[in-house]
Amino acid sequence: MxxxxxxxxxxxxxxxxxxxxxxxxxxxxxxxxxxxxxxxxxxxxxxxxxxxxxxxxxxxxxxxxxxxxxxxxxxxxxxxxxxxxxxSNRPHHDHLIDMDTGDVMEFVSDEIERLQRKIAAEHGYEIVAHRLELYCRKAG
Ligand SMILES: [Zn+2]
The missing domain is CATH 1.10.10.10 (Winged helix-like DNA-binding domain superfamily/Winged helix DNA-binding domain)
Known part of the structure; x- marks a missing residue:
């Protein structure tokens, strides 16, 4: 990006x-x-x-x-x-944080974006902004 x-x-x-x-x-x-x-x-x-x-x-x-x-x-x-x-003026993205190294990776998922809009709409809302942070450890 x-x-x-x-x-x-x-x-x-x-x-x-x-x-x-x-x-x-x-x-x-x-x-x-x-x-x-x-x-x-x-x-x-x-x-x-x-x-x-x-x-x-x-x-x-x-x-x-x-x-x-x-x-x-x-x-x-x-x-x-x-x-x-x-x-701030970068395209929207979410973050994945490696809890062992502190490394931060960026990702974008159309599916997650769509699901979030759907959930908000089901509660009668439109999303203004969101932050999604995944705190992770290497699997295996
Ligand atoms: Zn970022």
């Missing part, structure tokens, strides 16, 4: 969120838009520092908090662990 349509737009995303555009923040943005593994704040910081050694922990945490508040980022606290981040 890709968020490529966002990739040349980092400056605008930062400005829209009310953040000053700095090379440190741009490094953080690159990390977020390229991540496919739902990194936590420390992982974002480490990766941003690989791009720009001057990225600080304070800048990283503040940038993540503001982007999450503005809806640019979605936060997840899978199994009550560290808050993890992913960009």
């Amino acid at each position: 890709s968020s490529k349509f966002f990739i040349d737009n980092d400056d605008a995303v930062l400005r829209d969120a009310g953040l000053r555009v700095t090379k440190q923040r741009l490094a953080i943005m690159r990390v977020l838009f390229e991540a496919e593994d739902h990194p936590d704040a420390e992982q974002v910081l480490a990766r941003a520092r690989e791009r720009d050694a001057s990225v600080s922990q304070a800048t990283t945490y503040r940038t993540l908090a503001v982007l999450a508040e503005k809806g640019v980022l979605q936060t997840h606290t899978f199994d009550g662990g560290m808050t993890r981040f992913e960009v």
Whole structure:
């Protein structure tokens, strides 16, 4: 899954969120838009520092908090662990979490989507949003 349509737009995303555009923040943005593994704040910081050694922990945490508040980022606290981040404007998907490794995999099932709509409709509702998280161990 890709968020490529966002990739040349980092400056605008930062400005829209009310953040000053700095090379440190741009490094953080690159990390977020390229991540496919739902990194936590420390992982974002480490990766941003690989791009720009001057990225600080304070800048990283503040940038993540503001982007999450503005809806640019979605936060997840899978199994009550560290808050993890992913960009919001990706196609809908659900998550499968490996409880032993903490790995997060993404999946989409038309059948599950359809069943959820059916269940909501049976109760007289339309679904506005949903999150589905499967907590798993390798079988066998
Ligand atoms: Zn995801």
